[in-house]
Amino acid sequence: MTLHCNTITQLAALLRENGDKILDASSRLSLSSSLLHNLNQSIITVLSQETDDMDEHLDLKIVYDFLQQTVALKVLPDFAHFRDKAQTIDICLFKNLTLLEIKWLSLKLIKGIKSVRTQLEYLICMHSLNALHEVLESCGDDKCQGFIWSKLKEAVFSYNGLSNLDNSLEFTPWLCSLDLSHNNLSNVEYLSCLPNLTFLNLCYNKLENVPYLRGEICTNLKKLILHNNFIDNIKELSPLSSLEVLDLRNNSLVEYGALVPLGGLSKLNKLFLSGNPMSFDSKYKQITVQYLNPTLSGTKFLLDSSSLGHVEKQLLGTKLSYLPSQMSNSHFDSLDSLASNNTVIPFQQNFPTDNNNSQMSDTDASSFTTTDNEPENGENDNDGDGKSIDRFNRIWPILEERGEVAMNDSGIVAGNRPDTPSVCSIGSASSLINNEPTGILATTTIFADGYESDIEILSNPSQSSIEVLHRFSTNCS
Template sequence: MALLDLATVSLPLDSSFSVKITDHKIVQDGNFVLYTLSISIEPYTWTVQRRYSDFAQLDKLRFTDKKKSFIPKKKTIGNLDAEFITDRKIELEKYLKSVIELEIWYQRQKHLHSLPLLIAQFIDMHQYEIHSIVDDLSLRLGKVGEEWIDGSRRIPKYFEFTPIEMHAIGERMRLAEPTLQGRADLGVLMEFINSLHSLRIRGGKGFVGTSSIVSNSLSIDVSYCKNLLALWVMDGDANRINGQFQLREHLRTLVIHYSMERCKDVLGEMEEEWTTLEEIDFSFNRVVELDHSLSRLPRVHSFTMTHNHLSDIGRYLLDLPSLTYLDLSNNQIEELDKWNEKLGNIRVLLLAGNRITNLAGLSKLYSIEFLDVSHNGLTKPEDVTPIGILPCLTELKVEGNRLTERADYRTIVLEAFGSRHDEVLLDGREVDGREKSTIGVRLALNRARKEKERRDEELRKRQERYLTGE
């Protein structure tokens, strides 16, 4: 259903469409009166503030023949008197209603379903009504759209729409009306959208502007973005997004922030694969588990899921054959039990800011090259040393754990890597000469201890065989 559809407003104006001047305030510094207009097209309302000079400018542009103008005359003396302001509010309200009624009548004679943009912008309908929003976008993008597209080809960047703009575009496309309305050509807007490679939709948790329209209550259709490579949704509602499955064969990057509770709300329930998707960022959401929708992402190599509510990774990440980068920082993960059975060939694993107390569950993830477990619950050397056998690990971050309060934590951690200790970058620092010497001595002593234990064990066994007569 259209957001605010002027085709539903009959003549004469009825209670579904009203424009009133409900309040005013005197701006002392400027020595003028600012009037508050309240516009209502049920069930939505919004407010606009205008001064007399704004009305005069509107009248000048609309009625170039002054003989046809009926705006109340300007008054320079006594224009701040309470009685005058009360009368002026009534006069300006009658004037505006008459102009709008006249314009709607003219538009309908031309079989058009929107106000002229001049009037629509005066009462901010270009922010709240679908025809006016689309007309305004068409005119603006007709001037700068092609240049913006050319620039984005040279330096990739996101073009940003609001939910109400995307909603208006989708609703306008469904209406059986001409694409050309006055000076505004819907075809220009659609050509721009079809040329977009990167789109960001930034919503909000409250109302749209001064209106009663809740931003995240609006449906958004992205299916018109025929060549989109990157989609970024912020502060929205993933359940309100439609048409994203039609992007499966060309979208490469998908970013959803502050907008979802389940992965399948965005990736869907269907069995079809997202054949081109390579990077996913679902950070800053309310996701508590990774569901089966992740198993249809054959080319995703980077998955970022920070600042959610995960306590475990489940079993579906194993179905991502190309996944090499996984960021699960700032979740609620405590246990890493048998993660080698839940992940494939991960090279970069970021687990900062969780509740992890032991890294033994990572000891068989032999492909890891970079591991960040900073700011967790690691307290003892034994909590970290199990990963010393990982053959490809060359960078490790453990800062922010209680273990690092020990003066010798670096040498203890690096010692676990044995002869590879000088190949590992720990908390952003290479092994220095003093640490290398200390670790070398410890490793030598450890080898000597193990050799002594081996010889003692062999001696014990020989003695047992002698005593038993074997």
């Protein structure tokens, strides 16, 4: 359900009829930036008068009372925000917030986050950040010092301009679900300071390796979403002993030998590898299962959403027999020396990726920047790192001719990524939004447990609304 208003009087009427949904946390209140700014100014004006009696401002009093009890708030820009000079938006009136969602508004314009920092459980910032410290440390326009977010369980920072992470993550030790999808991340340091993290979404970034994680996070992380990156090395998966879901679709995995670290994941029940070069081999599934933990034969394990047949279960782990029983990082450091007779490309070849021209197909995503280590203007990379564009141009036609890889479907080649899906198949409160702040906005929010939490269609984002929350996430109880 979505109901709209654009004046204080209309908002008061809306709250009279539907305020119970806000108070019982089954709905979130969605306010435009201009309406919220006007509300603040009106309330400050009335409270500053000589009399404290607000009875003559009945509509404003109703709104004021509800704002203080609102549990879930979404703030969106409107036409006035883009037409006029951007004004600071204060959320200090919201005394009981546990969910805050900000879209298309710079965090530098938001004031009052400091006052709710210790009580927020769900935080969503999309199209609003250039760096995590802007919200986790500075609290937007509050410009405060770092402090612990003592109740924050889920955070969504997707569709921002993030090129790296920072140590402000240390202020969220209780975070158990983190969505960093659709950014410009090539490395993801500092994630190990999140010991309680169970869900991590890094899809649609610029990663070339599985994140390096150490500490308690390794025994708690259960879902790792890495699809649509440029990953060709997964050796850092070995410490993730509790991993249940691993999504590596549309990456750059070529050699079957690179799958050896999967053998240590005894709790894995869902693995996605489609769209990698190796997945176009006719024997891909039969060979892949040989690198998986043999104990998976007694589970409902799914490979690319398909269950294993009797023969495939018999093949589980057969390629791991020559490895030491206790696999350590030292074994995986020399993984490149393991020869394999079952590869899509001869072992001597490394599958390159042209990151220079890489852009997300989704119009909302930020353009990727060229790193200092990458060749520019089509020049060959002669550093021996296996990323030569010239080498790619020679290998790819051979693959196409052999029928082992489908160029239009792989999602590996720069500039040919699959279009962004309307909703990520696995996500934590992530939502997609058109890159037109003054046009039609359509969003669908899916929390980490897969339950739909918010569906809205705003034909005019300047209007405010009450949106139904079917339920909060239960991913982090």
